[in-house]
Amino acid sequence: MRQLNPVSPKFIGVQLIGSAIVWAIFVLILLVAAICGLIFDITWLMVLGFALAAGCIILAVIEAIIVVRQVKALGYLEREHDLLVQRGIMFRSTTVVPYGRLQYVEVSAGPLLRMAGLATITLHTASAATDASLPGLPRPEAEALRDSIASRGGARLAGL
Structure with a gap:
């Protein structure tokens, strides 16, 4: 089997920034609770707030390590009759999308992906x-892949 095409390494940064924003909100809320416990002399609230904030920071670091590995395990391969998408580190998932079953192909990007010049390609099929x-594909690559897949899908449908 040929080598899978990886997603952009920039996608690691995008995922880490998105994850850091979520974890920062949790930590901030917990630190506010801990400081309120400190100000109003509520010991259990202070201890619980600081402990949970520390726990969130540890979980954020673990998630960052996992995200790096997950992005490196994400890839695709254009084959003659289908597109193969593979993801996962512990639980590997391989999705095979036959070109003849495609209904439409979509390229989208949220704010973080746009800032990094990346996009997501979504393939919608009959099933x-x-x-x-x-x-995590570079925007030009995602658009070229969309056009390639759409033309192959159209050719397969025309043959029915």
Whole structure:
């Protein structure tokens, strides 16, 4: 089998920034609770707030390590009759999307992806089980892949 095409390494940064924003909100809320416990002399609230904030920081670091590995395990391969999308580190998932089953292909990007010049390509098929998305592709590559897949899908449908 040929080598999978990886997603952009910039996608690691995008995922880490998105994750850091979520964890920062949790930590901030817990630190506010801990400081309120300190100000109003509520010991259990102070201890619980600081302990949970520390726990969130530890979980954020663990998630960062996992995210780096997950992004490195994400890839795709254009084959003659289908597109193969592979993801996962512990639980590897391989989705095969036949070109003849495609209904439409979509390229989208949220604010963080746009800032990094990346996009997500989503493939919608006649069966929800074979729908697939591939995040973290450079925008020009995602658009070229969309056009390539759409033309192959159209050619397969024309042959029916």
